Amino acid sequence: ISQLPGWSMRPDGSIVIATGNDDALGVYTCTPYNSYGTAGQSQPTRVLLKDPPAFTVRPKEEYFQEVGRELVIPCAARGDPPPTVTWLKVGSAGKSSAQVDGNGSLIFHPLIKEQHGVWECTATNQVASVSTNTSVHVLGTSPHAVTNVSVLPLLLAANISWEPGFDGGYFQRFSVWYTPLVKHPPRVHRDWVSLSVPVGAQHLLVENLQPDVSYQFSVLAQNKLGSGPFSQIVTSVPRGFPVTTVPPEPPAMTMSIFLSPPQALTANETVRGVLLQWEPPAQFSVALSGYGLELRQDKGSWEVLDRSIPSTNTQVLVPGLIKDAFYEFRLVAFAGSYISDPSNTVNVSTAGMEVYPSRTQLPELLPQPVLAGVIGGICFLSVAVIFSTMAACIMNRRRAARIQKRRQDPPLVFSP
Numbered sequence: 001i002s003q004l005p006g007w008s009m010r011p012d013g014s015i016v017i018a019t020g021n022d023d024a025l026g027v028y029t030c031t032p033y034n035s036y037g038t039a040g041q042s043q044p045t046r047v048l049l050k051d052p053p054a055f056t057v058r059p060k061e062e063y064f065q066e067v068g069r070e071l072v073i074p075c076a077a078r079g080d081p082p083p084t085v086t087w088l089k090v091g092s093a094g095k096s097s098a099q100v101d102g103n104g105s106l107i108f109h110p111l112i113k114e115q116h117g118v119w120e121c122t123a124t125n126q127v128a129s130v131s132t133n134t135s136v137h138v139l140g141t142s143p144h145a146v147t148n149v150s151v152l153p154l155l156l157a158a159n160i161s162w163e164p165g166f167d168g169g170y171f172q173r174f175s176v177w178y179t180p181l182v183k184h185p186p187r188v189h190r191d192w193v194s195l196s197v198p199v200g201a202q203h204l205l206v207e208n209l210q211p212d213v214s215y216q217f218s219v220l221a222q223n224k225l226g227s228g229p230f231s232q233i234v235t236s237v238p239r240g241f242p243v244t245t246v247p248p249e250p251p252a253m254t255m256s257i258f259l260s261p262p263q264a265l266t267a268n269e270t271v272r273g274v275l276l277q278w279e280p281p282a283q284f285s286v287a288l289s290g291y292g293l294e295l296r297q298d299k300g301s302w303e304v305l306d307r308s309i310p311s312t313n314t315q316v317l318v319p320g321l322i323k324d325a326f327y328e329f330r331l332v333a334f335a336g337s338y339i340s341d342p343s344n345t346v347n348v349s350t351a352g353m354e355v356y357p358s359r360t361q362l363p364e365l366l367p368q369p370v371l372a373g374v375i376g377g378i379c380f381l382s383v384a385v386i387f388s389t390m391a392a393c394i395m396n397r398r399r400a401a402r403i404q405k406r407r408q409d410p411p412l413v414f415s416p
Contacts, residue, residue, distance in 0.1 A: 020049055052130070053083035053123035057104075059134040065111050067140045073106040077123035077130070084125070090118040090133070113141040116166055139169030143221035143228035145341075146174070151217050151236035156210075158238050161203040162219050162231065170223040173197065176204045181214040181235070181337050192339070194220075211240025216337070227302055229341045259283075259340040262291065262331045267346040273319035274327075274348050280314065281333050281340060287311075292332045293318075294342065297325055324351050 006018035013032070017024050024047050031041040057076040065071040077083045085104030089096050098115060099107045104123075108115055116138040122131045144165030152159040160176050174197040197204050209215060215238065219231040263279040280288065288311040295318075296302045309316055311334075321327060327348040333340040 022049070025049060050125075050127045051078075051080040052128035053077045053079040053125055055123065055130065055132060058132050059106075059119075059121060062135045062137060064137045064139060065108075067113060067138050068110045071108040071111050071136070073119070073121075073134060073136075075104045075106065075121035075123075075132070077104070079123070079125045079127065081125050083123040086122050086124070088120050088122070089115070090120055092117070108136075111136075111138055113138050113144075113168075116141075116144065137166060137169075140225070141168040142226040143168050143172045143223050145229045146219045146221055146231045149217070149219055149231045149234050151234050153236050153238050154205075155239050157205060157207045158209060158215065158217065158236055159203060159205050160217055160219065164202060165221060165228065167221075168223055168225060168228075170225065172221050172223040172228075173199065174201075174204075175220050175222070176206060176217065177220060177230070178206060178215050178217045179337065180210065181216060192218075209238040211238055213237065218339075226296070226299070230339075233338065259333060259335050259338050261340045262333050262343040265329070265331055265343045265346050267329060267348050269348075270317070273317050274321060274329075275315060275317050276329055276331075276346070277315040278331055278343065280311075288333060288335050290334045292334065292339075293329065294332065295327055295329050297322070297327055299326075299328075302330075321348070321350050325349075 004023060008016045008018075010016060013030060015028075027044045027046050029041040029044050031038055055075070055077045057074045059073045059075050063071060063073060075085055075087070077085060085100065087096070087098065087100055087106045089098075096115070097112070099109070101107055104121070106119060106121070116136055118133055118135050120131050120133050122129055144167075146162040146165050148163045150161050152161070158178075162174075164172065164174070175194045176197060177192045177194045179192045195204060195206065206217075214235055216233050216235050218233045221228040260281040260283045262281055265276065265278045268275045268277070276293070278291075290307075290311050291309040291313070292307040293305045293309060293316060294302050295305045305318070306316065318329070327350070328345050329348065330345045331343040
């Protein structure tokens with residue numbers, strides 16, 4: 001053994017072969033012995049050489065493809081025995097909807113927004129496993145949620161920073177949303193205040209906050225196709241002015257609140273309008289207090305339609321839709337003062353539907369400028385009639401007084 005380079009024997013009798021090659025092939029036996037002799041050799045064992053997996057085709061570092069299109073990412077490997085090629089999305093716990101063909105290629109058909117991210121190709125056999133990564137960028141979608149939201153508490157202010165998510169292939173802008181947390185709020189749902197972020201910035205200073213009051217912060221990304229999901233909600237307490245008579249305040253604590261969105265939102269046409277149905281959130285840390293319904297028309301901006309849906313409801317009827325229009329609906333859940341991410345979006349087209357206006361909506365018989373002009377004209381005519389009547393009364397009184405005075409004066413006598 002000492003004559004073979006890289007071969008050695010351990011004190012326990014094991015043979016160590018530093019580099020496996022054809023010299024190591026063969027049948028081996030082990031014979032133990034001491035001063036009294038030996039009991040014989042061991043059963044023979046055969047040494048075989050096997051090759052670990054090695055990639056013959058690697059995927060590119062990045063792939064860009066439009067949503068709804070097909071994308072094929074190749075990945076192939078060789079080895080002895082032949083390796084098995086598998087694909088996994090990094091950071092995803094569930095099973096992917098993508099497919100792998102017989103050559104080890106990853107197939108997206110069609111490509112959806114949720115498949116955006118880093119994918120890992122792994123080749124495995126009895127000897128070893130090797131992996132390689134690639135990034136898939138799905139274009140033509142709304143923005144992805146921002147990540148790593150942090151809040152730095154300052155004096156009566158807070159500095160919010162984040163890392164942008166993928167923009168969906170379009171320019172994206174951000175807004176910071178915040179609301180105070182009060183132990184006994186005057187109403188069930190408080191309004192969130194939103195602040196626009198300057199173009200290109202990834203942080204924002206929120207000023208004029210109340211000291212010693214907890215605030216919730218979240219960041220929303222938007223592009224030309226709509227809004228992405230709200231970021232993770234972060235709670236922080238701004239610092240107040242220091243007071244020498246009391247101990248200094250402990251460092252502000254941040255906490256993460258998890259409230260999953262409503263599930264399985266569906267839309268069905270009825271004779272009275274569109275019926276939306278859903279299932280409650282799967283997980284929430286405090287009791288649900290209600291739901292909020294949002295809609296947008298013809299790819300416009302999202303608007304709040306109803307923010308006071310009771311938590312016991314799992315359906316709501318939406319009347320008063322405009323005929324031959326395209327609507328999108330989504331739902332958020334409220335738990336105390338917390339708000340969830342939006343649910344899945346459902347699309348409703350009123351083309352060909354028998355849609356009747358809601359009784360709560362005023363019929364738009366006249367455009368607002370015309371209606372304002374008509375009302376102004378009526379008011380002007382009313383004032384003119386009043387002034388005319390008063391002037392006529394005054395003139396009549398003066399005329400009556402002159403006639404009365406003439407009757408009382410004696411007649412004038414002229415002498416020649």
